[in-house]
Amino acid sequence: MDRTERLLDLVALLLDAREPISWAELREHFPADYGGISDDAAERKFERDKAELLELGLPLTYIQGDDDRKDGYIVDRSAYYxxxxxxxxxxxxxxxxxxSAALASGAFPGSDDLAHALRKIGFFAGDALPSPRVRMELGAAQGDPELSARLEQLWEACAAHKWVQIAYASPKRPEVIERKVDPYGLALRRGVWTLVGYCHLRQGLRTFHVHRIRELKVNTARPRTPDFEVPADFSLDAHVAYYPWQHRFHAPMEVTLLLKGDPAQRAASLFPGASVEPATEGAQGVRARLGVTYLDGLLRFCMALGPDCRVEGPEAAVTRVREMATRIHERHASTEEKVSA
Amino acid sequence: MSTVHERLRRLLFLVPYVSKHPGVTVDDLSKALNVKREDLLEELDLLTCVGRPPFNPDDYVDIYVDNDRVYVDLDQRLSRPPRLTAGEAAALAAAAELLRPAAGDALQSALQKLERILPATARERYREMYRKIDASSEAPQSLGPLTRAILERREVTFDYASPGRTSEPRRVRPYELLSHRGQWYLQGFCHTRQDARLFRLDRMESLALTDTSFQPPADARAAVPNPARTDAGVRVRFSKLVAPYVTERFGSDARPLPDGGVEVRVAGDSERWLTQWVLSFGGEAEVLEPASARAAVARAAQASLGF
Structure with missing residues (x-):
């Protein structure tokens, strides 16, 4: 009998049973499946079927009989429906x-699970299901057909605690590097999916952009046995940057910005987490102080805001931003006057 | 997951669904299950073989297609689908995070109710898996009322500040919300401008829903903002250092150069946008032409230097 059919028959049988069904009875009911092979082989086959049924949400247990009841398998019906x-x-x-926005994006981990979940919560809702027009572009890379499949594999590897082997193309290096990673979780930041996990090559926690993974294999050995434990104090948020200046490229430093005009109005949303106060000593606008672990990331963002955003300190940041501006000016003024600074 | 697992999940939902919607058409059912018509018919064939031992005629799931409609003789065993598995609930909860904080209290209470209907044995696994996806996407507060306005087909008003201009009141028919590279946009018809427009949600203020209703056009898909155009007039060269990132963003629109850098052509209709964009590369980008755009970038860099 086809395995899908056998498993469905088992569901039908067990949901219908008024009393426990013994292993001997099961073998009798399915002679073509559990009969004609050794006891060991039959038991192993049934163990695999049982695991699948539990996965599907069939609350199957084995009970030891007593004077009133015999030994056997039974399903708690109230816990199934x-x-x-x-x-x-x-x-x-x-x-x-x-x-539905996550599903339509074509780049959400666990999309099979998600589709089933939506169907189930809609089961009692009747026909009047809302279909909102919310569209999300997730994953950032230009229409990568592999992305959706990789996210699905990573979701399963995360759930089952299995290590993955990835070929990773970092823009910082010309070559693709093979790494073995224990996947701890996936984070979405500004439309980009990031894998956070323990990298066996670097022997530490690392982040990987999922769209930069060229090949991915999940460890298939002993699929129901976890390969690793995620440390209890692990938090995704502590490892993934929201903003360019939050990448962990150097020791934290505090940078002070003086903002005027439009950026001053939007200071809190432009620089979340910064302390913002009115500028003193006659200057207009506001002063923002924020912790930075990637100075160039912040300075480029500040450059784009224009002269209404001025870097005040520390000295290293002021020097660096002047270098950037000078370089841009030199390159673009080349056919006109030379910069005099 | 294995195909057996996927099939079983689908079939255990299919029977209760048909028993709740007797006479559902084959097409509607394949839409509800997101499978192709021919695959569905194959599944229905398989189901007619499913039953319980000893497999007497009454022991089979009695599901059949008649005149392109699907029926099942009331099957008490499969009258409802199974509960959500830990993985299903976790994927749903993680997706719901996409709309936090905009979705507010409704999201919080929905997730609590969801957790309550999980089997006790799945709850711990659900919490563990839910923590493995972090999709909180800084969704702006205005997402909530805008979603409502789109659903209820009501026009909205708000003050909108285009870059470099003071804000002015707009009246808009909201069609679609779009998140692109982490930025949220509203696509709609602007009465003030008498044209289709894309608005950034973070530039809206004093958003309000009106009682004026409208009929949305059948196809109102917003075009993703993409400045790269092969026929555009502005040529920008990027250094070798940033070339891999630019290529990732623009794909084949980024043309490789002999020195390892890349060149991209972009539209130059907004000088302000172009200038900001070039400056944001901190010296790793250079406008090659036209001269007017080069001069604009030079002026902006000079302004940053405080001359």
Missing amino acids: LPEADLTKEELAVLYAAG
Whole structure:
């Protein structure tokens, strides 16, 4: 019998059973599947089927019999059937908007799981399911067909705690490097998916942009045995940068900016987490102080804001931003007057 | 996941779905399950073989197609789908994070209700897996009311500050929300400008829903903002240092140069945008032509130097 068919038959049998079903009875019911092979082989086959049934959400347990009941397998029916979640219209709309946008993006980890989840929560909702027009472009790279498949593999590897072997193309290096990584989790920042995990090559936590992974293999040995444990104090947020100046490229330093005009109005949203206060000593605008672990990332962002954003300190940052501006000026003024500074 | 697993999940949903929607058309059912029509018919064939031992006629799942409609004789065993698995709930919760904080209280309470209907044995695994995806995407607050306006087809008003201009009031028919490279946009028809427009959500203020309703056009997909055009008039050269990043962003629109750098042609209709963009590469980008754009970048760099 085809395995899908056998498993469905088992579901039907177990959901219907009024009393425990013994292993001997199961072998009798499925002679073509569990019969005609050694006891050991039959048991192993059933163990694999059992694992699959549990995965599907069939609460299957083995009970030891007593005077009233015999030994055998039984399903807790009340724990199998999906109950109504009593979601309000608004709650359902939120879950649907986010879930369908994630699915439509074609780049969300666990998209098979997500599609099933949406169907299930919509089961009691009737036909009036909201279909909001929210579209998200996730993954950043130019229409990469591999991205969706890689995210799916990583989601499964994260869930099962299996290591992955990746070929990684960092823009910082010309060559592709093979690495073995214990995947701890996936984070989305400004439309880019990042894998965070323990890198066996570098012997430490590293981040990888998923769209830069060229090849990916999940360890297939002993699929139900975890390869690693994620440390209890691990947090994705502590390892992934939201803004360019948060990449961990050097020791933290505090940078002070003087903002005027439009950037001053938007200081809090431009530089989240910065302390912002009105500028003193007669200057207009606001002064923002923020912690930085990638100075060039911040300075480039400041350059783009124009003269309304001035770097005040420390001295190293002021020097660096002047270097950048001088270089840009020299390159672009070459056919006109030379810069005099 | 294995194909067996996927199939089983689908089939355990299919039977309850048909029993809730008796006579559903084959096409509607394949849409609901997101499978092709011919694949669905194959699945239905398989289901007619499913039953429980001893496999007497009454022991089979009685599902059949009649006149292109699907029926199942009330099957008590499979009247409802199985509960959400830990993985399903975790993927849904992680996706919901995409709309935080905009979705506010509704999101929080939805997730609590979701967790309550998980089997006790799956709860811990759900929490563990949920922590493995962090998709909080700094969604702006205005996403909530705008989603509502799109759903209810109501016009909105807001003050909008185009770059370099003071803000002015707009009245807009909201069609679609779009997130691109982490930035949220609203696509719609602007009454003030009498034209289709793309608005950045972070430049909107005093957003309000009106009671004026509208009929959205059938196809209102917003074009993704992409400044690169092969026929555009502005040529920008990038150094070898930043070339890999630029290539990642622009794909084949980034033309490789002999020195390891790349060249991209972009539209030059907004001098302000172009200048900011070139400056944001901190000296690793250079406008080659036209001369007017080069001069604009030079002026902007000079202004930064404080001359």
